[in-house]
Amino acid sequence: MSQQRIIGWDVGGANLKAVLTNEQGHVLNAKQVYCPLWRGLNELDSAIDAILLEMQAESHSVTMTGELADIFTDRHSGVLAIAQTMQRKLSAINSEVQLKFFAGNKGFVALDSVASVTSDIASMNWLASMQYLAQKSHEAIFIDIGSTTTDIALLNDSKPHVLGFTDAARMQFDELVYTGVVRTPLMALAQKIPFAGQVVNVAAEHFATTADVYTLTGELAPEDNMADTADGADKSVASSARRIARMVGWDAHDAPLSAWIELANAFKHAQLNLVRQAVLTKLSSQQNTEATLQLIGAGAGEFLTASLAQQLGVPYSSVSDFISAESGLIKNMAKVCFPAFAVASLGLSR
CATH class of the missing domain: 3.30.420.40 (ATPase, nucleotide binding domain)
Known part of the structure; x- marks a missing residue:
């Protein structure tokens, strides 16, 4: 049957x-x-x-x-x-x-x-x-980092423990963070960024996205990089370098590829900090934080959650374990x- x-x-x-x-x-x-x-x-x-x-x-x-x-x-x-x-x-x-x-x-x-x-x-x-x-x-903190947004939710006593059930409330309480590993414009991550030994200003233009960042760091799987690029061009490493260079007013040929990979990692850390701050905000609102200090990651950006768990020194599990x-x-x-x-x-x- x-x-x-x-x-x-x-x-x-x-x-x-x-x-x-x-x-x-x-x-x-x-x-x-x-x-x-x-x-x-x-x-x-x-x-x-x-x-x-x-x-x-x-x-x-x-x-x-x-x-x-x-x-x-x-x-x-x-x-x-x-x-x-x-x-x-x-x-x-x-x-x-x-x-x-x-x-x-x-x-x-x-x-x-x-x-x-x-x-x-x-x-x-x-x-x-x-x-x-x-x-x-x-007990866990669930973090689903997708192409566009990040969901953060606490699991206490085998029950969802959240403050918001609408997008507006979840954004207010740091349970929905509009940052993802493909479509987020880099201008949404930081106004200033370290580059070439200095802190430089970031252009408020849609020149590049987080897909360019993680193409350069090698952490974004090609099958997850589905959205259009900021300039409509291809998704190669060279094109990602060209786009990310524009964010700080440079051309890609003004510096070696290693410089643009370094800049990509700076944007990565800026994005990771956004997620980290939201998670810490959630933790600070709990009377007993020790019981919830296990992160469970999902989504195309799960690698960021794994990095965050390492930063915080807490246990980590992937939803793939389930x-x-x-x-x-x-x-x-x-x-x-x-x-x-x-x-x-x-x-x-x-």
């Missing part, structure tokens, strides 16, 4: 992520597709098609952050549009598709209930991750797509 399979979907504003699991939660496939939703819903249509070429399932669970895309007038209309698109695309493949949407603490809802709970569905992918981890870990998969390659992609994996796993038991 064949096993039922489920696909967990995480519909972001820049990437569509999907993870296919069997009834035991074992990952059979995982995939991330570039989906610049700000260009129109047709981008989501195409991204879904790309996923469905590689994986099929009888059941689907969806979480999202793409409702923030500026093609939508507000989050409510964004959630509805994304939900309706998912229903239309998946039902075209299977008219009896089982499709449900993650509504945070309200659990999963069908399409006909989405309109009444859009505020519970909007940008709740981090909570899906936390609810899954709560089944696996007792994932069973067909291969190391699939497990690594499931780690990058962790909210999609989490919502698939939660969907199996709901």
Whole structure:
């Protein structure tokens, strides 16, 4: 008898992520597709098609952050549009598709209930991750560093312990930090940066992004570097050096490549400090910080969380430790797509 399979979907504003699991939660496939939703819903249509070429399932669970895309007038209309698109695309493949949407603490809802709970569905992918981890870990700080944003959440007594459930509140309480390892403009990391033995000013221009930083440091996997570059040119080391040089008013040929790698590391440390300060803010608000001093990292920027744990001298675990998969390659992609994996796993038991 064949096993039922489920696909967990995480519909972001820049990437569509999907993870296919069997009834035991074992990952059979995982995939991330570039989906610049700000260009129109047709981008989501195409991204879904790309996923469905590689994986099929009888059941689907969806979480999202793409409702923030500026093609939508507000989050409510964004959630509805994304939900309706998912229903239309998946039902075209299977008219009896089982499709449900993650509504945070309200659990999963069908399409006909989405309109009444859009505020519970909007940008709740981090909570899906936390609810899954709560089944696996007792005390931890979960840090998911993606292409655009960083989620930071405390897990106390096997329960999410957070102050905010909306983007506005989570940003206020340092639980959502708008910094990521691909799309973040370097001007958002620092106004001044050490370079060539001096502290220099950073141009307030969209000359380069964090993808250039981690291309130069060698820490960004090519399959995670999906967004367009700042100048529309290629993603080579030479082009990344050219772009990062502009941030301090230089041309790449004005200094050796080693100088631009050094500058990239300076921007890395600036970004790491943003995350570190947010984590320390969360820790300072806890009466008993020792119990939570384990970091669990996820996302394309997990390497930054590992560096932070080393800086703080605390234990570190990857979410991949909690994932069973067909291969190391699939497990690594499931780690990058962790909210999609989490919502698939939660969907199996709901």
